[in-house]
Amino acid sequence: MLGSMSPELACSSAATNARRGRSFAIPLAAGLLLSLAACGEKSPPPEQPTPPQPSVEVETADTPSDILASSDLPEPLPAPLADDAMGVTVHRLANGLTVYISTDRQTPRFTSWIAVRAGSRHDPADSTGLAHYLEHMLFKGTGALGTIDADAEAVHLLRIAELYDALRATDDEGERGEILTAIDAETQKSARFAVPNEFEQTYGKLGINRLNAFTSFDQTVYLSEVPSTRLEAWARVEAERFRNPRFRLFYPELEAVYEEKNRSLDNPAWRTFESMFQALFPGHPYGSQSTIGLIEHLKVPAYADMVAFFQRWYVPNNIAIVLAGDIDAETALPVIEKYFSDWAPRALETPAAGELAPLSERVQRTVKAPGEAEVHLAWQLVPANHEDEPALYILDQLMDNATAGLIEVELVLSQKLPDAGAYTEIMREAGAWMMYGTAREGQSLAEVEGLLLGVVEKLKAGDFTQEQLDAVKLNATIREMRELESNWARVAKMTEAFVNHTPWSQAADRSERIKAVTREDVIAVANTYLGDAYVAVYREKGEFTPPKITKPQITPVAIDPERQSAFAAEILAMPASELEPEWLVEGEHYTRTKLPSGTLIAAPNRANELFTLSYEFDFGYQQRPLLCLALELMEQSGIRGEGAMSPAELKRALFAMGTTVSVRCGVDSASLTLSGIDDKLEDSVRLLDAWLHRPALTQDTRDKLVANILSQRKDELEDPRQIGRALANFARYGKNSPSLVEPSNQALRRANLRELGRLLASLPSTRHRSSYFGPRAADAVAAQVTLGRRHRPAPKVPAESFRRVADGRIFFLDQKRAQAEISITLPEKPLPAEERALARLFSEYVGGGMGALIFQEIREARGLAYSAWGYYATGRRPQDAAAVFASIGTQADKTFEALKAMLPLLRQTPLQPARFASAKRNLLEEYRTNRVLPRAVPDAVKGWDDLGEASDPRPRSWEFVQTAEIDQLGEFSQRLGSEPLIISIMGDAERIDMDALGSIAPIEKVTVEQLFSY
Template sequence: MKHLLPSLLATSLFLTAAPLLSSAPAQAAPAAASTTKTPAASLPVEQFTLPNGLKVYLSRNPAKPRFYAQVVINAGSKQDPADATGIAHYLEHMLFKGSDEMGTQNFAKEKALLDKITALYEQHFQSKDPAQRKELLKQINVLTVEASQYAIPGELDSIYARLGAEGLNAYTSNEETVYLVDMPSNRLEQWAKVESERFKDPVFRLFQSELETVYEEKNISMDDKDDLLWEAVAAQLYKKHPYGQQTTLGTVEHLKNPSLQKMYAFYHQYYVPNNMALVISGDIDLAATRKLVEKYFGVWQKRPVPPFEVAKETPLRQREQIDVNYKGEEKVMLAFPTVAYGHPDHDTLTLIDMLLDSGDFGLIKLNLVQTQQLRAAGSSPWSNRDYGSEHLYAIPREGQSLAEAEKLLLQELEKVKQGKFDEKHLQGIALDYEISLKRRLESNQGRAALISESFLKGQSLEYLLSAPARFKKISKAQVVAAAQKYFGNHYVAGYRHDKEYSFPKIEKPELGKMSLSPNQRSAFAQAVENVNPAPIQPRWVDYNKDFKISAFAPGVLFHTAVNPNNDLFDFTVSYDYGDKHQPGFCTVMDDLNFAGTGKDKAADVARRFFEMGVKASFSCGDYGFLMRLQGLDSQFEPALKLGEAVLWNAQLDEERFQAKLQNLLSDRADEKKDPKTLRQALRNYIRYGEKSGFIDRPSAAELKKLNSLSYSSFRDQLRKQNFKLYYTGQLPRDQVEKLLHAHHQPTQITVPLLNPRQAPELALLNRNSQAVKIYFLDNPSVQSQIDLVIPGQSVKPEEMLLNSFYNEYMDGGMGAVMFQEVREARALAYSTWSYYLQGSRLGDQDQMMGYIGTQADKTVEALKLFVTLMKSPPKSASHFERAMRALENRYRSEVIDYTGVLGRFQYWSDLGLDKDPRPEEFSRLPKLTLDQLFDYLNQKVASQPLTFTVVGDKTKIDLKALQTLGEVEEIKVESLFKD
């Protein structure tokens, strides 16, 4: 499914909020008030409601010994008070800080200080005197530092890491807040105990430092040009409703002036069982799970939920335009008011959106993107509980105005209104949607997300699962009628112009370092962690059972695995040949995604794939090219025939190709204005010098020598290369092999590869023996982007275990070193990491990488800490034990199933391994010691020179102070790119 919304995922601290649970000891709840079993065979779910109103959804999926759980709150940022926006998101962060039993060494002493902090924050919220507010913040910081000596930072994460959790996270959106985690199946009761405690008496400790973390998250959003346009359009479309008048992250002023009392009120009003749901999907016993849910969550106390007053919007009567500025590519977004989900027209409007843009097909894709009339274009719906809207967007070509791009979008919309489309497209959309649902239900995450959607939308699972069948009943006449009804001249047009943007100024507060004690464990944590259920026995990949390999042709291997779940196939033909072997290769071969054949025009090829329900893609990189087909097994043969026809007999449109080259050159011009691309280009330049992918590429003059006829020579070179075949599905292996021999007929295979793959060595431009070297690129922005690289040696498979241990110790979530030291203790970043990246093939070079994204005026402080953490990381027995237990549980519960086994086999083969390496690593794991880890860390990191890149605003950064940390060299933008 497509999503247009900007990312609002977050991990977001004081005050003992009104408890969800009574003070009485936990006891089994009475029998559930209601129970239903979803009859849909594709997603069997047992649903029941506890007497306190908590809705529970259980879905058994024994494919892997793990379960995925979500705690869903039916409230989000639209419920934020108008004078304290961002509260829902703040509260989400606070639910990771623990309770009166978890995350604290002495809650009685801690609470006395936290109560004072709460009172001071309320004074700060009420005060209008800047001097008084500044003094109050100083007092708050003194008390926060004092209270921090009683806190155990990241204990929730540490508990979960020791239990083998993956993906502990949460997100807040307009209408929901969702907490999620993936756990080994033998840890179900421990999960229930932790989650019950987590929501029982949350304590908003370490609040001040977490506020700074949320500011950093806001900084990321303010640096995002797409968020800028989105928020402007939403504000113009929804002039009264929080959808447009509030953002999930809140305003800068509200973020700097929080009210803990209002946060407490939000928790008290909305975090109640009759406004929540538990969703669990995985390898669970339904009856036993139900008893655990009743035991740990049945004692939550039901409370009334305040109704949400929907602001009545005045309907748009005409086109309204809103303009924003940001250096770089221009963009237009059109927003049409439609309907909320649940409305009778919602299904038809969903069809219209997919008719315009279904990802691989649609009128916009065929008529505007494929023909290169626009550099990029698409559509997406925004469906909410109170209102809905349809959004179309376009990025114009060089010399094309935003008004002209808008006109092109409206022309495609007009075709829908006039019925100028094939009714078969509607059936193709229904099939595409059906296949997408099947893929979604293959994973526990996909199942849980669909179930949560059912709860939040107030619609049955049967209704959501029956969407394809309902789509098939919608006629062309109904589509035309709905298009004419909703897509008139009343819409918002948002224009983003290539002009200077005035970035907001946020001052760095003076915060004292928290006195954190990560080595401490609360009695609650010890009790949870000391429960030892029967261990899960690891399931390793069996090369004799889990997949098969045979010779398809001399030097060509055919790999297959069986899909036991459904009738979907996944097929790939892969070549070790790419742009570095023949410059310009990818520029031409990527166009196969928009090519015709000797028999079919490009639009007909796209239509045929779409009507088959097949996704076809041709991907090209520096050292590889592949064709991938995905769809129903019943369509494998026609899909293969059509894919092979495109691969070997493509007809490229010369006019389209030349337009593409012009758009590519426009993209290159915009690279120099885009902060994300500048960061990537600087990193590559420092790593590889003239071999950087932004320099070692065809020049503009070389690109102009290419044309549609260049395909023939590139195709002929590809025919000479070796390749590999991969198929996952339910068709018999012999049948697939016969079809491949019939339709995949390469000639002149040359072995070995004409130009073997050879990744560039890390050059580290102008590197000398200085301990620290900093390469600085000036770029106006709210945040500075700090990256670290340390070159390693050629990949050694025998070091995979130590690499994994280092990554878990330093970067394994909220309880690991980087998060604790950078974010929790000092509030210097929202995002930070340190990771040892192992080469993907023998001969490739390992590299140590790290990152801190921080407010510009915190750059020197963040970089100084970065150096310290790399040279002298904290040697902690607690961190070591956390990493040890996390890895042990991961080895025990990770199952590489049919969806990943062929890819993992190829990865191991590229490293020179002829079997699953994990059994040997698992046997070595208990023998590792903290001293061994630090010997490794010293060899790979601490003893090595450190090379940093910094992209930031020099007007906000103390460059003289930066020079005290190491040699600083300023890089010019022109050095990073080859036009």
């Protein structure tokens, strides 16, 4: 499917009810991505010495106007285009800084992306990874923010830069060790004046959140969500950030980059993608350079090159501020002008030209990895702004639209492959169209490649109808309507236009150009670009031995939460009107209606004519073991009897209406969700009802489906991602682990069509919850959405509980990999309702972003992990056990050190008044400025219902947090210290100090076979 950036999130949910399955993730961007916070302001010119600024030979133009003329900047657009639903305006400051604005008043916040037209494509060939670790360093503060004495600190920063120059100049390991020791010592000296993560902490106190960043081929982008009342503070800080950065604490931060590299090495999808692009663009940085960086370059970080990269590309005539939300040009432009106008432009260099020679033949590469065997095929495509791009979009969606594409119908519905799909990447200078297929057990990769190419030939021969083409266009329109609801989608679209040098008139007109694509256009581009010259990457089963990155000795940086720079104090003191929280009110924001089937929760969609309708069943495969198999079989089947349809006809009928059916099946819950255009609601519900009551189940489809599931299960027994998830659940839940209560292979083989059909037919008549988000009122839609009759009670789901171990336990699984994945659980009894607000405050204190305890102590102070998080999980229902969940992803030889640093943060949580005050202020600002978006209202209400809350519980939390005392947090955290530890570790035993690990808790070694029911 057509995609752009898919940054990998560092923190993942600990939820265990996700439906078993797999989606191919494309690692196109690297970055911090830690769900943090943001805001800003302007400072006076720095008076302190600056870190070394290597001379950069930049060809200068005679005048600023010459510089801007050569920068290929977007044309200003002071008023929105007539037919632009986003209402975008484009503005340019005198220094070349571009500002995009799209107004949406849903919430009192705006989303900010600050985009730099420079990414890994712009890295020097001998210093790959530069753009990415510069992105990390832009969170370290400035000459005014993040330091209590910039002059004293600058002396040590200068010395650190000199030492990195010396490090790069030697290959002698002994000398390198001495230099690293000196860098560590100077880092300690500089840290005496640093205020680590003051940037994020300041933003958090202002209610600015979702602070983040990513680096991709052609761009580096800095993200935040800002209360509209904090516009001036945000502008002042961001101007200071980009004009006056200080690259402090580089040494421990580089360790986080190493850990990110380790994650990529342990990720077969990332290695497959990099191998594919290396073969597709061998003479161009898109293929020859890794975004995170080559190991040999990361081992010898080019500090001076990083500074030069910043000077070269981080200039106003190469940057855009992209805003969407509760903001407009009249308000924003004077403030942006005030703080950014004195930022001097600079003539831009032309990056080193890369060779984009067309492939002349099929090129094959091989990647070894445990888990499933796959084939990935890739063809070179056009760059951004090419006239063929709209037709190529249609091509991509005809092939794979997740419902009725040629790949779905020919390969997945037919069960020829367990999984297959396609996606597109369009960059500034080139593009690629890629498809993939997963082999089932005993199927050769050559056969998989042949099946994929067979579908390509069907496309090239025009084996699709005008109706299919029209359906793709309709669904593209629906996608655009959905994107208008999201400020993140708006800023992403504007950012893409800036980075790709696309005039906004052209970007806004893209939907019309897609509508104009003809069948002949698609056939023409298919035959033009999808020829015999392509890249084939075979992901074969096998062991991959990751290269080792030697762990340097890092002395922990002392972090004093009481420190604050004068600049941060000024920012926090800036006047701003104070927003009041807004709570959801039944009857105003949503309604509850009693139906024969259960409760209907309805919320109005006032933005467009789209609907989403969900049926939620409070039971899953633990209560009805074959439920997931039945639902998967239904998805592969048609409808029998009146209005009979084959599987392909049914999928195409749904797609032609613009209706998507999503099926989820987990350990103790399942759901069916319809979404589409509201005037197709009745037709969509009728089709779903017929599908459940009259599925055309066949023995052949059942047999092929079971064979594919068994093949996937065998692959999962070798897949580190699946194994790691199962290990954590085994440690937490013991015999009740989701992976152990799944039906066995034998149970799947024995399942017959009659019992599977009965399971499906029984769903509508089992009590369930419904939720509707759409333009109709609840009373107008209730009769149309009701499923089933004579509804029977749902099976009981037992309360969730955790494994009990008397003295704690470490469950260890030996796996050869670069990283160790550590999961920590501190089980508790069910949490009383009156303590939920305190638990939320605890989570904010220990794990609420880059300024919280875990991030600062594990990553910022010690460089022990890229990913480190923790929070208090209250349980989904009042009777469910609560627990503290925490996780660390660290280099294997740092496992013991990382655990020893993490455990006291959870079990003997240090109480620091300044940090507690920050956590309180952050939460209060979150309540003041965050809103539940209309589309999210039904899910929020369902969550409150699960907890037994009759109404929005946040007002009670708001009242509690305002008066909470640090002693209450201390009493709450104190009891966690008495709970027995449950730890799971997946890592390389040869690289982990097992004896030291045993001093924490008894070690129980487990095997993969113990973790699964199959």
